[in-house]
Amino acid sequence: xxxxxxxxxxxxxxxxxxxxxxxxxxxxxxxxxxxxxxxxxxxxxxxxxxxxxxxxxxxxxxxxxxxxxxxxxxxxxxxxxxxxxxxxxxxxxxxxxxxxxxxxxxxxxxxxxxxx
Numbered sequence: 001x002x003x004x005x006x007x008x009x010x011x012x013x014x015x016x017x018x019x020x021x022x023x024x025x026x027x028x029x030x031x032x033x034x035x036x037x038x039x040x041x042x043x044x045x046x047x048x049x050x051x052x053x054x055x056x057x058x059x060x061x062x063x064x065x066x067x068x069x070x071x072x073x074x075x076x077x078x079x080x081x082x083x084x085x086x087x088x089x090x091x092x093x094x095x096x097x098x099x100x101x102x103x104x105x106x107x108x109x110x111x112x113x114x115x116x
Contacts, residue, residue, distance in 0.1 A: 002046040009065040027077040
């Protein structure tokens with residue numbers, strides 16, 4: 001199983017904004033039903049794109065500054081951060097296939113020989 005990092009108000013810049021790789025960020029909360037449905041999709045995504053795209057979770061209740069900074073009004077919000085570009089996001093549950101299509105992740109897939 002792939003390790004999904006947890007971002008906070010203090011380490012978000014390092015884990016996401018200064019990352020050389022694209023990062024998918026799951027803005028979630030423990031009490032949110034659809035967020036629980038998204039969690040396994042995030043694990044699949046992290047596994048499939050290991051070494052090419054990082055996956056990070058942000059608990060919006062524990063990190064209100066991040067929710068404010070990125071104008072997170074509904075959860076789950078899945079945001080895609082590409083180095084040097086504005087983030088894009090989707091709100092609500094999305095299966096892996098929709099996230100791949102929405103964020104054009106196929107172009108970031110590392111060949112199997114290049115696993116990090």
